[in-house]
Amino acid sequence: MAEKTELKTASVLAFERKLDPSDALFRAGIWERREQDGEWPEVPVREKSVRGTISNRLKTKDQDPAKLDAAIENPNLQTVDVAALPNDADTLMTHFTLKVLGNAGRPCACNNAAYEQKLQTLVQGYIDQEGFGTLAYRYAQNLANGRFLWRNRMGSEEVEVRVSRLEGGEPVESWTFSALDVPLRDFGAEGEAASGLEDLAEAIRQGLSGEKFVLLDVVAFARMGRGQEVFPSQELVLDRSRGDKSKTLYAVNGVAGIHSQKLGNAIRTIDTWYPTASEAASPGPIAVEPYGSVTTQGTAYRQPRQKVDFYSLLDNWGLKDKEPEQGQKHFVMATLIRGGVFGEKVD
Template sequence: MAKKNDALKTTVLAFERKLDPSDALFRAGNWEDRAQAAQWNLVPVREKSVRGTISNRLKAKDQDPAKLDAAIENPNLQTVDVAALPHDADTLAVRFTLRVLAGAGTPSACNNAEYQNKLKQTVTGYVNEHGFGELAHRYACNLANGRFLWRNRVGAEQIEVVVSQMKGGQAEKQWTFNALDLSLRNFEGNDQTRELGKLIAEALAGDRYLLLDIVAFARVGAGQEVFPSQELILDRSRGDKSKTLYKIGDDDNAAIHSQKLGNALRTIDTWYPAPEDGSDLGPIAVEPYGSVTTQATAFRQPKQKMDCNYSGHAA
């Protein structure tokens, strides 16, 4: 039996993503004109200044009625970025491309050859036993159900996702999905998602080149606010805006980060240990420790040997 200190270790280990999305641009138009979406106007990000009220819970020492009345009298002035559809357009179009690359499990950097060989054996063993079929089908389902729309998916009257297989700049094959017919909590899919998943699996295995063009149409209502990515501003001295949205180009066009799209596509982990309170969160994004920031919880604890650093149970 190998001793604990005989375990293979490496101090440098890095991988390149194999699902490689672009940023997603926002356009605005009308539902019945979806065939002309390429000519729709881009959605700009603009500033808005508002007078808010004090709504946060006060500390115990500040809960005196007189102090509360005085605090509420002070305006909570804010400057924020917003993006919204024009009042003559009821549909948001979100478009991006996705490259599917081969070489899963092959690190782009590793300073221990023995570790790299063991890793290659582990990945090859998984691929030989299971293949990429299940993983690829789950990725296909997350394209079809429009998970990548994030908040823009909530409350939409209709959502259509069009996925095109591109070759030589032209659509070689196309799939159209009614996103609201597909669940966000399971990956049952349908014949179309299985067909798309098969192509993704072949690309992950290195059997084909695959570039997908994805357009999602969300009918949210004329003039309604839409939701690009929000920027993380580490240096607040650069401005006094309380919310800064992601924008592309000289015209400040609203967009979603490629990282946020990727996070939605890899939300396929349903194999993590069930929460102790018995709640069902549905799938979570693939992370080494199964971390879910909105829950402030890591569901793959190392002590349970269910984290992705444990070769016997790597997801």
């Protein structure tokens, strides 16, 4: 009788992302003319040179006071990128598309057939028990509340989000949300704020399950004030020798925009299942990441030593048949929907 082979994690294991946003581009106009969005001009990125002051923390220990005084008395000359609404426009329009792909949880590359079969059994069990309804609703709420606008949302008097499902390039379903009425911290809107959320979530669920092809067109209008600065993505410049600008903004053919990666991060900010999520000092929902990393805080909320990171949960579930609690199941599936390379390194 042949011995049972111990199941091991595949060394090659990769998943495609199933929520695939485009870049978002900025236009400007008047709030009352939202129906005439075809006439709205693009928001350009332009350079500005400024004369500032030295305000960063300096090393003062063992420093010559005269040299220190000279350092802080000199002006801080900077060239920066800036984007702003024109003086005759008070509203920022942000436009992107979101493709929702099927076969969620199925690897696009796996070099271990037995492991892939076990993984598919777990995924199918999750679909049979839970479906994608919980995750789809949270993704839908992050579209409805305009979380993807980031800083542009925080400085707005009013925000309206319009989501349409396209077929053949034409809208077949549409939903409109008053974004500031849809919660950012808690999932489960009520009253008028919830109107249309269930239907939008159902469309996303159908896309994730592969029942139909789902392409969403997302347009957000943020009333910020005439001539006000707007906030595209900021480029990470690793080689400072290539230029002397202290801030470089993202632009597509000169038009200000937001990276698709930043949009994706906002849409998948649904993880409220990490250990400290219920504490008053918690940041609320965080983006789905294998280790719960929030780089702006320098913190990982899913530490491997706590066995609540993605890899520990997946290995316990798939290799040791230790079924995680419901919330952690949602997290594991959301990480597979996020996509990435998750194979085990071979020594």
